[in-house]
Amino acid sequence: DIQLTQSPSFLSAFVGDRVTITCRASQDISNYLAWYQQKPGQAPKLLIYAASSLQSGVPSRFSGSGSGTEFTLTISSLQPEDFTSYFCLQVNSYPLTFGGGTTVEIK
Amino acid sequence: QITLKESGPALVKPTQTLTLTCSLSGFSITTDGVGVDWIRQPPGKALEWLAVVYWDDDKYYRSSLRNRLTITKDTSKNQVVLTMTNMDPIDTAIYYCVRRLRFGSRYYFDHWGQGTLVTVSS
Numbered sequence: 001d002i003q004l005t006q007s008p009s010f011l012s013a014f015v016g017d018r019v020t021i022t023c024r025a026s027q028d029i030s031n032y033l034a035w036y037q038q039k040p041g042q043a044p045k046l047l048i049y050a051a052s053s054l055q056s057g058v059p060s061r062f063s064g065s066g067s068g069t070e071f072t073l074t075i076s077s078l079q080p081e082d083f084t085s086y087f088c089l090q091v092n093s094y095p096l097t098f099g100g101g102t103t104v105e106i107k
Numbered sequence: 108q109i110t111l112k113e114s115g116p117a118l119v120k121p122t123q124t125l126t127l128t129c130s131l132s133g134f135s136i137t138t139d140g141v142g143v144d145w146i147r148q149p150p151g152k153a154l155e156w157l158a159v160v161y162w163d164d165d166k167y168y169r170s171s172l173r174n175r176l177t178i179t180k181d182t183s184k185n186q187v188v189l190t191m192t193n194m195d196p197i198d199t200a201i202y203y204c205v206r207r208l209r210f211g212s213r214y215y216f217d218h219w220g221q222g223t224l225v226t227v228s229s
Binding site for chain 2: 032043044046092
C-alpha cells in the first residue's frame with residue numbers, strides 16, 4: 001500500500017498568513033493526488049485534484065503543487081473560514097490511501 | 108443537488124454482519140463514468156478506503172478486507188449497499204459513502220455523504 005505522510009499534523013497561524021501543508025508519498029504517484037477540506041460536522045470538500053488543478057468554485061487562494069512523491073497545498077492568505085482540517089488522497093493505485101490530516105488553528 | 112445519505116445500524120455486536128445503505132440523489136449510479144465508494148474513519152485515525160462499485164458494475168475492494176466485504180448497487184432504488192461480515196470492535200468507525208467522477212485520467216471523490224457512526228460492542 002502507498003503511505004501518505006502529511007505534515008504538519010497541526011499548525012497555528014494568523015488570518016492573512018500564507019500556510020503550506022505537505023503530503024509525501026511512499027512511492028511515485030505521478031500527479032494523482034487530491035486535497036480536501038473538512039469542517040466539523042460537514043462532508044469533506046474537494047479543493048485540488050491532479051495535484052494542482054483547482055476544483056470549480058474553490059477560491060483561488062488555494063493552490064497545489066508537486067509530483068512524484070512530494071506535494072504541497074498552499075493557502076496564500078488565510079481567511080477565518082479556512083481554519084479547519086485538510087487531508088490528502090492518492091488515487092494512483094488501489095487501495096486508495098489518505099494522509100493523516102492537518103488541523104489549522106487560529107493563533 | 109447531489110447528495111449521498113448513509114443509513115444503517117448505529118450499534119452492532121461482534122461477529123454480526125453490518126449492512127449499510129447509501130441512497131443517492133441528484134445523479135444515477137447508472138450514469139456513465141460514475142462510481143460510489145465506501146470509506147471509513149475509526150476514532151482518531153486516518154480515513155480508510157474500503158470498496159467501490161462503478162456504473163458498469165465493475166468493483167474493487169481493499170485487499171485486506173476482501174473476504175469480509177461485498178458492495179452492490181440497486182439501480183431500481185438508486186442505492187449502493189455495503190455488507191461487512193464478522194464485525195469486530197476495531198471496525199468501529201464513521202462510514203462514508205462517496206461519489207467518484209473522472210477528472211482527466213483519474214477518478215476523484217467529488218461528493219461525500221455526512222457519514223454514519225457504527226459502533227461494534229457487545
